Amino acid sequence: MIDDIAVDAAVTALRPDFAVLVMTAHGLANGPADDRSRGWLAEAAEAAVPPDDARIEAWRAAYRAFGAKPQRTRPSVDALVRRMPLPEINQVVDAYNAVSVRHGLPIGGEDLRRYTGPARLVRAAGDEPSEEALGEPEIGEVVWRDDTGVTCRRWNWRQCVRTRITEETVDALFLLERLEPLTIEGLRAAGDDLAGKLSEISPDVRIETRLVG
Known part of the structure; x- marks a missing residue:
């Protein structure tokens, strides 16, 4: 499945500097937030990039480019760095939220077993099936x-309920998203950080990565 994940040419035309590090993790043993994941969140809060960091401003500019107002619907990393202390969700979500604010990039986490077909990043036609809580995407979003339909609106603003990671998630997909000035090396470093944390949660986890873009 990881080889079929794609970024549509219309998205690349909007932001030629976009890249996503795709990571799959099979064999997770997730659970409620614990002392270890709380420690990751606390450390990340101390080392988080500030809201005016250039890496976050790049995402605000990307939102404006397709007509979104980033003050109203914030990029996920922008919303997280403004929400301290970071919320405790579960061990895996705590891990990728901690990595997100430390490295200054959006990260999406998805339950692979709830997916139908491969993930792909597109510009909406406006008629894509979408959960009621998400609302219908706008044309060009x-x-x-x-x-099945939309899994995350406005690039990385809000995820659907259907594919979110829960304590029962065993196989997961992570989407680590990059715009300049974050370097590809910085993107890979964030991936290494997340892989390390997932391996602490589940020593037998099988991780595969692929850079798209």
């Missing part, structure tokens, strides 16, 4: 989707 950047969205992640699968064969």
Whole structure:
């Protein structure tokens, strides 16, 4: 499945500097937030990039480019760095939220077993199936989707309920998203950080990565 994940040419035309590090993790043993994941969140809060960091401003500019107002619907990393202390969700979500604010990039986490077909990043036609809580995407909006419908609106603003990571998630997909000035090396460093944390949670986890873009 990881080889089929794609970024549509219309998205690349909007932001030629976009890249996503795709990571799959099979064999997770997730659970409620614990002392270790709380420690990751606390350390990340101390080392988080500030809201005016250039890496976050790049995402605000990307939102404006497809007509979104980033003050109203914030990029995920922008919303997280403004929300301290970071919320405790579960061990895996705590891990990728901690990595997100430390490295200054959006990270999406998805339950692979709830996916139908591969993930792809597209510009919406406006008629894509979408959960009521998400609302219908606007024409030209950047969205992640699968064969069933929209999985995340406005690039990385809000995820659907269907594919979110829960304590029962065993196989997961992570989407680590990059715009300049974050370097590809910085993107890979964030991936290494997340892989390390997932391996602490589940020593037998099988991780695969692929750079798209």
